[in-house]
Amino acid sequence: MSIYNPPAGWFKAPAGVERLWVGLALTWCIIMSIAMPYWHFYGKQNPTGESYKVSVQEYGQRVAEFVKDNQVGDEGGIPIVEIPPGGDGYLLARMWSFYPIIKLKQGQTYRLHLSSSDLQHGFSLQPLNMNFQVLPGYDHVLTITPTSSGIFPIICNEFCGIGHHAMTGRIIVE
Amino acid sequence: MASAVESLPVSGNHQPSEVRTCETTSLPVCLTAQQFIRWHAVVAVVFLLIGGIGALLLGLTRWPAVHLLDAQWYYRILTLHGLNMLIFWILSFEIAVLYFAGTVLLNTRLASKKAAWACFVLMVVGGIMVDIAIMNGKSDVLMTSYVPLKASPDFYLGIILVAVGTLIGVINYLATIYIAKRDHTYEGAVPLVVFGATAAAIIAVVTVLHGAVVMIPTFLWSMGWIENVDPAWYRITWWGLGHMSQQVNVCAMVSIWYLLATLTVGAKPLNQAVCRTAFVLYILFINLASAHHLLVDPGVGPGWKIWNTSYAMYLAVLASIIHGFTVPASVEAGMRAKGFTRGLFGWLAAAPWSNPGFSGFFLSLIIFGFGGGITGVVLGTQQINIMAHNTLRIPGHFHVTVVGGTTLAFMALTYYVVPLIFQRDFYAKALCRIQPYVFGGGITLFALGMSFAGSYGVPRRHWDVEFTGSQLAMGFDSGAYTMLGVMGIGALVAVTGLFMFILLVVAAVFVGPKIAGQAMEPWHEERQAPADAAAVDEDEHHTPGTLVLAGVFLLTFAVYYFANWKWLSDVWEVR
Numbered sequence A: 001m002s003i004y005n006p007p008a009g010w011f012k013a014p015a016g017v018e019r020l021w022v023g024l025a026l027t028w029c030i031i032m033s034i035a036m037p038y039w040h041f042y043g044k045q046n047p048t049g050e051s052y053k054v055s056v057q058e059y060g061q062r063v064a065e066f067v068k069d070n071q072v073g074d075e076g077g078i079p080i081v082e083i084p085p086g087g088d089g090y091l092l093a094r095m096w097s098f099y100p101i102i103k104l105k106q107g108q109t110y111r112l113h114l115s116s117s118d119l120q121h122g123f124s125l126q127p128l129n130m131n132f133q134v135l136p137g138y139d140h141v142l143t144i145t146p147t148s149s150g151i152f153p154i155i156c157n158e159f160c161g162i163g164h165h166a167m168t169g170r171i172i173v174e
Numbered sequence B: 001m002a003s004a005v006e007s008l009p010v011s012g013n014h015q016p017s018e019v020r021t022c023e024t025t026s027l028p029v030c031l032t033a034q035q036f037i038r039w040h041a042v043v044a045v046v047f048l049l050i051g052g053i054g055a056l057l058l059g060l061t062r063w064p065a066v067h068l069l070d071a072q073w074y075y076r077i078l079t080l081h082g083l084n085m086l087i088f089w090i091l092s093f094e095i096a097v098l099y100f101a102g103t104v105l106l107n108t109r110l111a112s113k114k115a116a117w118a119c120f121v122l123m124v125v126g127g128i129m130v131d132i133a134i135m136n137g138k139s140d141v142l143m144t145s146y147v148p149l150k151a152s153p154d155f156y157l158g159i160i161l162v163a164v165g166t167l168i169g170v171i172n173y174l175a176t177i178y179i180a181k182r183d184h185t186y187e188g189a190v191p192l193v194v195f196g197a198t199a200a201a202i203i204a205v206v207t208v209l210h211g212a213v214v215m216i217p218t219f220l221w222s223m224g225w226i227e228n229v230d231p232a233w234y235r236i237t238w239w240g241l242g243h244m245s246q247q248v249n250v251c252a253m254v255s256i257w258y259l260l261a262t263l264t265v266g267a268k269p270l271n272q273a274v275c276r277t278a279f280v281l282y283i284l285f286i287n288l289a290s291a292h293h294l295l296v297d298p299g300v301g302p303g304w305k306i307w308n309t310s311y312a313m314y315l316a317v318l319a320s321i322i323h324g325f326t327v328p329a330s331v332e333a334g335m336r337a338k339g340f341t342r343g344l345f346g347w348l349a350a351a352p353w354s355n356p357g358f359s360g361f362f363l364s365l366i367i368f369g370f371g372g373g374i375t376g377v378v379l380g381t382q383q384i385n386i387m388a389h390n391t392l393r394i395p396g397h398f399h400v401t402v403v404g405g406t407t408l409a410f411m412a413l414t415y416y417v418v419p420l421i422f423q424r425d426f427y428a429k430a431l432c433r434i435q436p437y438v439f440g441g442g443i444t445l446f447a448l449g450m451s452f453a454g455s456y457g458v459p460r461r462h463w464d465v466e467f468t469g470s471q472l473a474m475g476f477d478s479g480a481y482t483m484l485g486v487m488g489i490g491a492l493v494a495v496t497g498l499f500m501f502i503l504l505v506v507a508a509v510f511v512g513p514k515i516a517g518q519a520m521e522p523w524h525e526e527r528q529a530p531a532d533a534a535a536v537d538e539d540e541h542h543t544p545g546t547l548v549l550a551g552v553f554l555l556t557f558a559v560y561y562f563a564n565w566k567w568l569s570d571v572w573e574v575r
């Protein structure tokens, strides 16, 4: 009885069905523990959290240079910028847009940098539903390989003030 | 009620004028503790009401067909809802539970009345400060207040006061256990419920220390006295507070499951050593689960993530899976010993489903296990988290842990706290009997809608799924809208159950019939075991029904777990 002091001799090893259950539960937990390192070596989706400290000014400059050197188009005043295959691209999250529009080729691998010039933001790629955190002062590098083509909206999913719901961006994959 | 005499302790350390004997359970009740249990419980329900009004407004806003509040009020009420529910309601109730477990079950007085006063005043003043800081419009920062989002200083100060108050209450509880031991007010090991409550208390101390480490510099920063708080440092430390405090809730909830199983059906844990070991696993490992929230953050490498989410976390998960078996098994063993031996589930069918203390407890167990437990482990899997971080899958998970699990367990316990501690009877008992079903059903529907909307990519903490006014248009699949509708309907049902609870409790506590000096009216008539039943089943390890239920659980778990790995393999490659 759980509300009274247990009778003497309560400390004993599990027996019967209870022992069976503890064994099953432990086995399941071990399977789940192994699944993550397994995926780390054999799976294709393993964000490493690669990141570097960067000042807001410095990151802003890298974005500006990246846009200047690689712009291939324009939509409604927002530059469309193509990352060279294997190269580095810089995406800036700010209140309340992602800048610029990024263009990629299916099957190529890119280093996509994410940082913020103001608050924390969330990089959420739709409709794939891939989500990564964006922090001011940190250059967060994702090494990505698009395996599908089309137009992929980016939405912000970390609260960043009153205009948060309207914070969007875009990745185009050909 | 089973005979309390079996182990009624030697003699307590009470002054004769400061103790009464409970007419229902024959347990000794410290009158000082009783006073503070009452106050904390009342304050808890007030915070629950504030949070509940918030829940209604938020549910009606995120239901796209209604979209009630404007953006500013949505985020303001979301801040209010999170803090009042997750922090103020839960912590206030937990302090009441600690005072009960520490004094009544150990036959001791509360260690310090002054400390109890300090705890109570700080928690109430802090809570009110935070609520004012939110409502005056200068602290729209949500519960997590991620820097560099900045609230007014009184917001952080209020949280610090609540944390300090909680710490004082928890230390008072630990001191109470100490004096019980010192004065030999009980014999042998402490009861299982006290053991679980102590695990909760220990985790609470660690939690509050994290809170101090993160909130004090943030407060100083909001005053302009320090330059900068690093956002990555803030996140990792804040989650030491934010996720760990949820483990306090888990421990408190599991303790209450054992308590209610005893009070309602005379449940018998098969092996207390197993139950207690599981609580120890929580203390040792559950803190690491706060890594959950940082799995797609910059700056945390795969080694750190795998360490924190793999075996370290799964030893705590193991503890939950063990409790998920031992709790229903204790009910089954208790019922079989009474003669309900028919078939696999005769014991479950014969359980007192009209007793809200039982139905609330058992629904809490099912909802927490099947809903919260499974989703929690899956979302906390390092790589799968990519598809869940900051989507509605996250609140979909924690509304079936902390609401369908913890809050429903607290509600179920309240159906005993009011008659036994407030010594008042409920009105409208028929409504009391259906309340756990309304609340439990509503929150389950709500969380299902939320989780599946999240699987479509719908973000949490987001005012407008139409993205009105954005530079680049964006919209969701129609399936997401259906799920948000399910969520909205679930919210209405759950809030109905919540308001029923508050009305019933407030009516009973303030104007309910006084029953001091008499035993409480039992919530259910003891049923007679069927005459043709096999002989009373005294083999405590014969719990086949629970084994089947647990097997279904494990199967559901495995299916959902591997389905998520499959979905993950379909997204872009990322390193």
Ligand SMILES: [Cu+2]
Pocket: A094, A095, A096, A120, A121, A122, A156, A157, A158, A159, A160, A164, A167
């Ligand atoms: Cu944003």
